[in-house]
Amino acid sequence: MNALRLLERVHGHLGWLAAVALLHPAILLRNPRRRARLSVVLATAFATLSGALGAFIYADYSRTLRRTIYLASTRYGLLFERKEHLGFAAIALAWAGCLLHLTARSDDPTAATRARAAHLAFVAAAALTIVVATLGTVIASFRSF
Amino acid sequence: MSRLRTLAVSVAVGACCAALAYAGSRAIQVWLFPTPDPRTVLAPGRIAFYWRAWVSLYAGTLTALGAAALRTRAPVAFDRALPGFILFTALATTLQGVLLP
16 A cells, blocks of 8 residues: 555544534533533544645646546546545635634633634534535545545 | 734634635636646646645735734634624535635
8 A cells, every 4th residue: 555545544533523523512511601611622633633634635636536436527626626625615614613712711701702703613614514424435445645 | 921822813713714815816717717628738847736725825815914904903702703704604615615625
């Protein structure tokens, strides 16, 4: 197994871990008074780490694999494009949710509003990450390094 | 503490704006400046994803500065707009990802 293939597998597994990790605050923060700092920080860290690894191997994907996938199937090529766009949005929303949750203290009059916004951000990030992880699995089983 | 809170909320808004800038730049690219067919490109000279990501992070940083200024003036109104803004970001980026890959 070459290094790129290994990194791709690690990226995929981290992506699924991030999806599961993001589900936790998405469920937990339905109650705006609930605090889950460790959960939101770890979930955001997982998503960021997975995205960073994806960005790291993206140059090699673009040079060696992208054309192969498009030649075999344009549909799968476009699925990968969707995955990369939705992945970027998911990480950005996870960061937004993390920061909003960390600032949602109960002694502030607008804390509940920020807590609600954080919950929404995590719901969106979790949903997008599940879609991204599913697309990644489908594409990786179609063509790989 | 209040300044730190404003900074964190502004960076959160900046992160959403980065996602919107990414989606917007990709949508503009698809509409107005279509890239060559990937099947005909042997080795790309530059990787568009990296450019889009950097430009959108830059845009997100700039909007975070603007958001900090806005929140300093009207923190309650600013915070009340956050859930709607998050929802808008999620919808807009999802629509772009699905309809304009």
